[in-house]
Each structure stands twice: as C-alpha cells, then as structure tokens.
Amino acid sequence: MRQVVRIAMVAGEPSGDLLASHLIAALKQHLPDAVFYGIGGPKMDAVGFDSWWPLEKLSVMGYWDALKHYREIAGIRRQLKKRLLDQKPDVFIGIDAPDFNLGLETDLRAAGVRTIHYVSPSIWAWRGGRIKKIARAVDRVLALFPMEPPLYDKERIPVTYVGHPLADMIPMETSRAAVREKLALSRDGPIFAMLPGSRQGELAAMADIFVKTAQIIREQHLPTARFIVPLTTRETRLQFETAIYRQGATDVPFRLLFGHARDALGACDVALVKSGTSTLEAALVKRPMVITYKIARFSYWLMKRMAYLPYVGLPNILAGRFVVPEVLQDQATPENLAAELVKLYEDKDNAEAIQETFTDIHYQLRQNTAEKAAQAVMRCLN
CATH class of the missing domain: 3.40.50.2000 (Glycogen Phosphorylase B;)
Structure with a gap:
C-alpha cells in the first residue's frame, strides 16, 4: 500500500497564504494523496489544507505589535512544535514569517524532519546575520528574488530561485x-x-x-x-x-x-x-x-x-x-x-x-x- 506523504506548513501573512495555496495545488499534481496541515489562511484551506490555527494569529505589524501578542504566539508555537514532533511530517515548509518559522524549523530539523523555507528572509536588506540561523534551520531555501541565491551560495546553503507567483498570475499588459x-x-x-x-x-x-x-x-x-x-x-x-x-x-x-x-x-x-x-x-x-x-x-x-x-x-x-x-x-x-x-x-x-x-x-x-x-x-x- 502506498504511504501517504504528510506535508506540514506554516504561513503567517496573506501573501504567504497565496504562495502556499499555489504550491499545494502544484504538489497535488505530483502527490494526489498527500495531506497538508499546520497554520494557514483561506486560500490554503480552499485547496485542501487543514488549518490547526488561522494565520491571523501570527499576523502582527512591527516589533511593538509582536511584543503585545508574544505570549499567545509563543504558546501556539509550543503546541505546534509538540504536535509536529509527535507526528513527524515528511517535510516541513515554513512560508515566510521567519521570526516564527526559523526557530521551529531548527527544532524540527534537529529531530530529523526535512525543512524548507519558502521566501528568503530579507538578509539583503537588514539583519544579514540571520543567514547563520537559516543554515542551521533549513535543508533548502526557495528564493523569490534574483539577488538572493548568490548570498546563499556563498554560505553553501542549498537554494532554488523560483521567481514570484504574482509575475505568473498578472499579464504583461493590463488595459x-x-x-x-x-x-x-x-x-x-x-x-x-x-x-x-x-x-x-x-x-x-x-x-x-x-x-x-x-x-x-x-x-x-x-x-x-x-x-x-x-x-x-x-x-x-x-x-x-x-x-x-x-x-x-x-x-x-x-x-x-x-x-x-x-x-x-x-x-x-x-x-x-x-x-x-x-x-x-x-x-x-x-x-x-x-x-x-x-x-x-x-x-x-x-x-x-x-x-x-x-x-x-x-x-x-x-x-x-x-x-x-x-x-x-x-x-x-x-x-x-x-x-x-x-x-x-x-x-x-x-x-x-x-x-x-x-x-x-x-x-x-x-x-x-x-x-x-x-x-x-x-x-x-x-
């Protein structure tokens, strides 16, 4: 009997919900029986994702907003990590939300779960030191922008440039x-x-x-x-x-x-x-x-x-x-x-x-x- 592939994901923003929904739909073409679960939004839910928590719980604006919601978000991450370590998905894909996902990915990877981070954190704009943390956290980065792969190549972190889905969705000319x-x-x-x-x-x-x-x-x-x-x-x-x-x-x-x-x-x-x-x-x-x-x-x-x-x-x-x-x-x-x-x-x-x-x-x-x-x-x- 064919084993069901289990793919865990966490998206924390509407933009991540869009990215993940397209990825789920594409993966289902290759893995029609795969199951997808974790934290997601309505677009992910619409393509068969099982949201254990809605992404709105993670959607905060700036450091001050993050501090105000810290206890609730930290509690969600603790519960999520326990469930994922108990279930051991075949792969975990963190969709953006690096402050939430990178620490989670580090723990899961240490426990033997393969991890992918989809959307490079903005190391080219600020907090470049995070690339060391990324190296510990992930098996591969999926990068949206062309200036990102050279930064990961330099640190020998596996990276794939995938472009941005909006560029596929939006026609070259809009009348x-x-x-x-x-x-x-x-x-x-x-x-x-x-x-x-x-x-x-x-x-x-x-x-x-x-x-x-x-x-x-x-x-x-x-x-x-x-x-x-x-x-x-x-x-x-x-x-x-x-x-x-x-x-x-x-x-x-x-x-x-x-x-x-x-x-x-x-x-x-x-x-x-x-x-x-x-x-x-x-x-x-x-x-x-x-x-x-x-x-x-x-x-x-x-x-x-x-x-x-x-x-x-x-x-x-x-x-x-x-x-x-x-x-x-x-x-x-x-x-x-x-x-x-x-x-x-x-x-x-x-x-x-x-x-x-x-x-x-x-x-x-x-x-x-x-x-x-x-x-x-x-x-x-x-």
Missing part, C-alpha cells in the same frame, strides 16, 4: 480602459488607487492619512479626481468608512471594493500603496506609485538602525534604485503624499520610464513559480 469598463468607471479623468493595507493595525495607522490625502488632491490640485480603495475584510472597510466620516470627506468620490486590488490598480493612473507585497503587485500591473507606511516609533528606529539599503519598497529594491518615491513615517503627511501623487500623475514621460523598468522586473520574476517550487520540494522528499 486601463478595459478595467475601467469592467468597474463601470469613466475612461476619462484622473483615478487614484489607494491601498492602505490588509490588516486592522495598518488601517488604524493609515486610513485617516489616506482619506485626508484624497481630500487635498481634490481640493487643491485635481477637482475631478476619483479614488478606488480595495479593502480585504468587513472590519477594514468599516475602519476606512469611519475615517471618511471622521475627516468630513463624505463628498470625496471614494469607490470602496471588497478585494479586487488588482482591478483597482489596473484602473488607476497612479497608486498610493502601503509598503508590502501590494507594491510588487502595483509594479507588475505597471502603475506608478507612491510607497508609504507608518509604524510604531520604536519599530521604525530599530529597522532604520539595522537596514543596509536606502529603500524599503520591493519595486525599488528589485530595480536597485529609487524608481518610485517612498514617503515614510514622519514624512508621510497627507500634504506630502498628495504632492508626490499629483507630480507622478502629471509627469507622463516619467510614467513611461517607470513602466519600462517594471516590465523588466516582470520578466525577471516570471519563472512558473509554483511548479519550480513543487519540483524542489519533490527533490527534498526523494
């Missing part, structure tokens, strides 16, 4: 007119996409700033401007609606969407995007953007001290230069953000140059990621 028609929007006039984040903590920090930015654009610069805001949950939608009322901006033409971030980006001329995976999505849709965020002061201070690069946004990191502006922390005022967004909207030559750079990035990242990652997992299993 602005077609998306506007799909959303029943006029083809004319400036449209700004506003992506303030997917978590309630992010909305708490950014919603009022985004609303006020839209107000300033309408009142001081572009009176015909409209704004599309994709939000992931009822809670984040309510937070944004509350910010609209709090700022007295009920006359600003906001179009709130449930999800559909890619449609919002496709329809817009320029986007305002909270730093994170959404900035990569905006780059792959080839839209100019302003990247922003605000986090707890202590978290920001710590990250600045430990950072190696002058930029935080993925599009700029991948290009190796400031392709689009980053307006962060204390500089992230509605006035500054509005000025940068309007400048991007009005500079059509710059928009064309940005599009060319983003097209180059798209080709680099388009690697049939899920299948490449599945093949690497199969080699580890065999």
Whole structure:
C-alpha cells in the first residue's frame, strides 16, 4: 500500500497564504494523496489544507505589535512544535514569517524532519546575520528574488530561485480602459488607487492619512479626481468608512471594493500603496506609485538602525534604485503624499520610464513559480 506523504506548513501573512495555496495545488499534481496541515489562511484551506490555527494569529505589524501578542504566539508555537514532533511530517515548509518559522524549523530539523523555507528572509536588506540561523534551520531555501541565491551560495546553503507567483498570475499588459469598463468607471479623468493595507493595525495607522490625502488632491490640485480603495475584510472597510466620516470627506468620490486590488490598480493612473507585497503587485500591473507606511516609533528606529539599503519598497529594491518615491513615517503627511501623487500623475514621460523598468522586473520574476517550487520540494522528499 502506498504511504501517504504528510506535508506540514506554516504561513503567517496573506501573501504567504497565496504562495502556499499555489504550491499545494502544484504538489497535488505530483502527490494526489498527500495531506497538508499546520497554520494557514483561506486560500490554503480552499485547496485542501487543514488549518490547526488561522494565520491571523501570527499576523502582527512591527516589533511593538509582536511584543503585545508574544505570549499567545509563543504558546501556539509550543503546541505546534509538540504536535509536529509527535507526528513527524515528511517535510516541513515554513512560508515566510521567519521570526516564527526559523526557530521551529531548527527544532524540527534537529529531530530529523526535512525543512524548507519558502521566501528568503530579507538578509539583503537588514539583519544579514540571520543567514547563520537559516543554515542551521533549513535543508533548502526557495528564493523569490534574483539577488538572493548568490548570498546563499556563498554560505553553501542549498537554494532554488523560483521567481514570484504574482509575475505568473498578472499579464504583461493590463488595459486601463478595459478595467475601467469592467468597474463601470469613466475612461476619462484622473483615478487614484489607494491601498492602505490588509490588516486592522495598518488601517488604524493609515486610513485617516489616506482619506485626508484624497481630500487635498481634490481640493487643491485635481477637482475631478476619483479614488478606488480595495479593502480585504468587513472590519477594514468599516475602519476606512469611519475615517471618511471622521475627516468630513463624505463628498470625496471614494469607490470602496471588497478585494479586487488588482482591478483597482489596473484602473488607476497612479497608486498610493502601503509598503508590502501590494507594491510588487502595483509594479507588475505597471502603475506608478507612491510607497508609504507608518509604524510604531520604536519599530521604525530599530529597522532604520539595522537596514543596509536606502529603500524599503520591493519595486525599488528589485530595480536597485529609487524608481518610485517612498514617503515614510514622519514624512508621510497627507500634504506630502498628495504632492508626490499629483507630480507622478502629471509627469507622463516619467510614467513611461517607470513602466519600462517594471516590465523588466516582470520578466525577471516570471519563472512558473509554483511548479519550480513543487519540483524542489519533490527533490527534498526523494
């Protein structure tokens, strides 16, 4: 009788949920009877994953948020480790979430479980010393970005460059007119996409700033401007609606969407995007953007001290230069953000140059990621 392959996974962010769901689907093509379990999100659940805890339990923002939830997260990790050591899966795949997964992977590997870390921690941006910990923790790293494998090769850590699944999913060209028609929007006039984040903590920090930015654009610069805001949950939608009322901006033409971030980006001329995976999505849709965020002061201070690069946004990191502006922390005022967004909207030559750079990035990242990652997992299993 054929033995069932057991694959444990932990994802701690919506972006990890997406990556893992594609990997599970690809692995099922090779291992139709395999079982998948651990910590995951709705996309993983939809392809047959058994979530022992939902990923929201691990989804924290910055050091201060992590400290507030430390006891609960540490308790989950203890229980998870015990269950996994009792059951001994054939392989454990940590999807990003390095602060949670690397320690778990170290313990599992020491107990004889093969371990893979999918998404390299940002050792090229900050905390480069973690590569020693990664070497102890994993049998292989699956890297999303082309600048990562040489760092692991240097330390003789097995690594496979798999590209990024968003580059496979998003077409090379997105017709602005077609998306506007799909959303029943006029083809004319400036449209700004506003992506303030997917978590309630992010909305708490950014919603009022985004609303006020839209107000300033309408009142001081572009009176015909409209704004599309994709939000992931009822809670984040309510937070944004509350910010609209709090700022007295009920006359600003906001179009709130449930999800559909890619449609919002496709329809817009320029986007305002909270730093994170959404900035990569905006780059792959080839839209100019302003990247922003605000986090707890202590978290920001710590990250600045430990950072190696002058930029935080993925599009700029991948290009190796400031392709689009980053307006962060204390500089992230509605006035500054509005000025940068309007400048991007009005500079059509710059928009064309940005599009060319983003097209180059798209080709680099388009690697049939899920299948490449599945093949690497199969080699580890065999």
